[in-house]
Amino acid sequence: MAAPGPSSWAPRVAAFSGSPSRFLSGTSPEAFLGELLRDLRDDRTSEATKILLLSPLQEYPLVLCPSASVGEETAEALMALFAHVPPKSLNLRCHLMLAITSVLICTSCVKREVKVAGSFLALLVLTIQDTNDHKDGSAFRPLRAMACDCLREMETCFPGLLSQKLEALYFLKQQETTTLHQAYSLLYTLVLKNAVHLLSQQTGTGDGDLKSLLAGNEDFDWQATERTLPPFRVSTMEQIPMLQTSTETKELKSVVSLLLEESYLHNPVSQSGLLRELIQVVAMVQALSPAIFKSQLLRLFGTMDISLLHSTLLMKGAFTDSLFTTEDENFLLKRLLGMAQHPLLNTSQKLFYMDCILHFPENRPISLNGEESLPVLVTPRLAISLLPTVFNDSSTMLCRLNLLCLVYLEADNEEGVGYLFDHLMALHKIVDNHGTREMTTTFFKAVFLFLSYFYHNEKLANEMTKSLCELYSRHCNLAPNLINLTDQIQKHLEDPGWAIKLLNALQNQIVDLPVSQVSLQSLCWHLKILGRVAKETQVSQRSTVHFLFNLLISSDLCGSGDWRMGNAILAICRNLLQHPSLDQVFVDLADLLQFMMHRYEDTDIRDHARFYYTLLTNLSREKLSGVLAMGPEVGQAKVRSLSSIMAESEEQSSCLTIQPTKQPVLQLVRLRDDGMLGELWEVDSLFHKLFSICLHFDLTDSNYEEMSDISVPCLFKNRKPPVVFLKLKPRQPYPTSLRACAIFTTEDGLSWHTDLADVPVAFPDIFQPLPVPADWPLETREQLFEHLWKSMCAEESRQSAISLFCFEIGERSLRDIIDNHFHRFLISKQADQELQKVLLFLPPQFHVLLEIRNAEDAARVGVATDNWKLLPFINSYLKSITNPACDDQGQGLI
Structure with a gap:
């Protein structure tokens, strides 16, 4: 039986990576893992295929190794494979290192200090000891880089694991002069930070403990895998663990200074990572002064790299005025403002700089809640260059508007607020002139932002209400946007009065319309607005009921029997039934419902109107409110059926459910x-x-x-x-x-x-005749059979397989067995032929070929298939149909 080839492994691995649970529903993790390891050991499998086979273990080790014992066995198998891989297969060795690391970490083998974990860590340390490629040459440099990355991953997941090897790691870092010096420095810095953090958690530590830590060159600290190192972020002003020392630690200061001096040799991302680790080290060791970073500030202030700027802001949040003067703070803010509008930067980078301004770590912050706030040094004059324009993209425009709203709110600058309002009116005009969907959404988001800051300005709020009503009068399809705007205003603002005023204004605008001017298309939107207005307890609903009644009387809406329109009117009526001022519209609402239940052509609408009318005229307000109230377990997503809510209607509710x-x-x-x-x-x-x-x-x-x-x-x-x-x-x-x-x-x-x-x-239910034209001659079918048989017997076919099945005929006739089970699939039709050929097509693209011949003592069935995984099913099926104790089985779909 041949193993799957590269062409079959690629889709299987892709299917597993796309959805492991769905892929494993057709097999088991143990079976799939066994297949992977089997082909990884197979010398016939190419190196590229083996790298492909390692990707499931790298991405989903816990899925394939659900227990620690399976993880340990898998890691041992991969370690044995690593030992037998020739040195020239460098790419495969790197991927094996990565796979072993993933398996050991995710299956907790490192925590249990199993033998394979110790062996692998020793292998990694041995690999990185070949500094400057003295032993294996520069061709093996990628393997050392991978070993450094694997050790960093181990140290990240198990802080302190390498803390007793600081001196050895420092020595290797100092010796390395190739491009891998960066990887060695990052590894050492991470181990140093974790070691200091662990030391700060211990009680009764002193200068001697720190010195011995830096000079450590012992075995791995397996106890570190059992301890939990609490995380901390120096930028959030949380309680930082402090390492108390009586005197300044010269050794540690020397190490940190040297790392900072060498940092300019690293790429920006590596520099950023190194700075973050050193910031935490300096923050934890009281004897180290933040001034040690002073020499780096000039270079960091002028950087164009976002990762380095982020590290600079992290440094400022950690040390504030201990490191940054007011002039430094002012310069950094001006730089952020300038970069937020730099023409060579893309939109996402500009948005990042504006977000940095809103979360700027000030030396003397007014608020420490972590929310957006305006730095004191950002004045209207400084931020004037960030005024939004209609030429900005939507994200930039909204971000600038949010920033400038904060600026002018803090400065109480009416002129600036007026400019922002004029900007909204410019957007209003674009939307009014049939602007794009994106511009329409941006306009309503901008209105929400503006009102969230200046809703107390009655003059501008009233002008905004008037403008929105005018916009709705010309574009009724904006009703969902207006409803969403009022919902969000009421949800997020302390005073929702503006939203109520807008809804009241829209109601008055709609009910004042002559019925003859209301089109069927616009009526759909008007009813949505009125339905939303009917939920407001502070808005009178008498005009709404009069408008609906006049609409039904004066138009042919009842005669047309439009279900959607009728349902929209009933939705308004439902809201009115729950309104506190129901008494004021009781008679008018009853007339409206009675008119609908007699005149509306749609039966469903008439029935609902009759039901609402019955509720209105027979229940008290308290019971009516209880009946129509939304069920607490349903929430806002679904309203319970009225008839299933009423206690006396259990029989009726059964009609409405399955x-x-x-x-x-x-x-x-x-x-x-x-x-x-x-x-x-x-x-x-x-x-x-x-x-x-x-x-x-x-x-x-x-x-x-x-x-x-x-x-x-x-x-x-x-x-x-x-x-x-x-x-x-x-x-x-x-x-x-x-x-x-x-x-x-x-x-x-x-x-x-x-x-x-x-x-x-069953398996025979899948059998299909050969998918060829029905008028194909028998000779052509036999030629196709022979061609398929030869291709499946070829050695280079990795998916194909051949087999032999023998059985005793007994008292039965071989011809009867063939006619009962393979009549539709016969290629050779002559009954007197010694050899009978059967071709089964199995969708979507597989074939099973049978050569059946009668020998002296038994019948022989030669089997060939282009999918070797079908052999167990073929064998079981042949056993079932040739067993004399079994009844003949038919086949066919239900």
């Missing part, structure tokens, strides 16, 4: 060759007549495409049952079973749900 049956009342039965079906069991007379049956099928694995539901109009007990066909579309031609259920309606109008027995899909 009831589960106590036991299955349906079963799918495979149709026999004679087409006859027997009665399975007696069911309740309630289910003797079923209507609108919907059969639903769920897959139990990922080997088939999702199936569509099947509809059956009716099923009567005293009539012949209908025949349905299940159409399966295999992804892989393997046996499976389908979970089935049905929803149907009984004669009394109730809807029911019942579970059906699982539907087995």
Whole structure:
């Protein structure tokens, strides 16, 4: 049996990486892991394929190694493979290192100090000891780089693991003069920071402990894997763990100074990482002064790299005026303001700089809550260059508007506020002139931002209300935007009065419209607005009811019977039934509902109107409010049915829900060759007549495409049952079973749900005849058979496989077995031929070829297939049909 080739592994690995759970529904983690390790050990597997096979272990080690024991065994297997990989296969060795690291970390093998973890750590340390490529040469430099990265990952996940090797790591860093000096420095800095942090957690430490830590050159600190190192962020002014020392530590200061001096040799990302670690070291050691970073500030202030600027801001948040003067702070703010509008920077970079301004770590911060706030040094004059324009993209415009709103709010600058309002009016004009969807969304977001800061300015708030009403009068399709704006204003503002004023103004504008000027298209939006207004307790609703009543009387809306319009009107009525001022509109609302229940053409609308009218005229306000109140477990997403809420309507509520049956009342039965079906069991007379049956099928694995539901109009007990066909579309031609259920309606109008027995899909159900034209001559079919057989027997075919099956015929005839099971798939039709050829097509693209011949003592079946994974199923099927104790099996879909 051949192993899968590169062409088959690539889609399998891609499918696993895309959705491990879905992929493993067709197999098991143990089986898939076994396949991976088997092909990794196979010398015939190419190096590129082995690298591909390692990616699942690198990305999802816990999925394939669910327990620590499996992780340990897998790591040992990979270590053995690493030992046998030739040195020239450098890329494969690097990927093996990465895979072993992932497995050891994720399966907690390092915590348990298993032998393979110690061996692998020793291998990594031994690899990085070849400084300056003295032993193996520069060709092996990538392997040392990978070893450094793996050690950093180990130290990151288990802080302090390498803390007893600081002197050795420092010596290696000093010796390394190639481009890997950067990797060695980052590794040493991380270990140094974690070691100092661990020391700060201990009580009774002194100068001697720190010195001995720096001079440590011992074995791995396995106890560090059992301790939890609490994280801290120096930029948030949290309680920083302090290492108390009586005198200044010259050794540590010398080490930090040297690391800072060498940092300019690193690339910007590496410099940023090194600075972050050293900032934490200096913050934890009281004897070290932040002034040690002073020499780096000039270079950092002039950087164009975002990662370095981020480290600079982190440094400022950690040390504030201990390191940065007021002049430094002012210069840094001006630089941020300048970079936020730099023409050579892209939008995301500019947004980052503006976000840095809003979260700027001041020397003397007024607020420490971490929310957006304006630095004291940012004045209107300094920020005037960031005024938004209509030529900005949406994100930049909104970010600038937010910043300038804060600036002018703090400065109480009416002229600046007026400019921002004029900017909103410019956006208003663009939207009014049929602006794009993006511009419309940006306009409403800008209005929300502006009002969130200046809603107390009555003059501008009233002008905004007027402008929005004018905009709605010309563009009714903006109703959802206006409703969302009012919802967000009420949700986020302390005083939601402006939103109520806007809704009241929109209501007045709509109800004042002559009915003759209201088009059917605009009416849909008007009703949405009025429905939202009807929820406001502070707004009078009498004008709304009068408008709706006049609309129904003066138009042909009732005659047309438009369900959507009728439902929108009823939604307003529902809100009015819960309104505190219901008494003021009681008579008018009753007239409206009575008119709809008699005149509206749609039956469903009439029934709902009659139901609302009954509630209105028969229930007190308290009970009416209780009936219409939203269920607490439903929330805002779904309103419970009115009739299911009422205590006296349990029988009616059952009509509105789907009831589960106590036991299955349906079963799918495979149709026999004679087409006859027997009665399975007696069911309740309630289910003797079923209507609108919907059969639903769920897959139990990922080997088939999702199936569509099947509809059956009716099923009567005293009539012949209908025949349905299940159409399966295999992804892989393997046996499976389908979970089935049905929803149907009984004669009394109730809807029911019942579970059906699982539907087995056997291996022969997948067999299909050869997909060729029906008029192909027999000779052509035989030629195709021979061509397929030879291609499957070829050695270079890694997916194909051949096999032999033998069985005793006994008293039966071989011809009868072939006719009963393979008649549709025969290539050779002559009954007197010694050799019978059978070709099975298994969707989507696989074939099974059988050569059946009768020998002296037994029948022999030669098997060839282009998918070696089918052999177990083929063998089981041949056993079942050749066993004399088994009845003949038919095949075909249900």
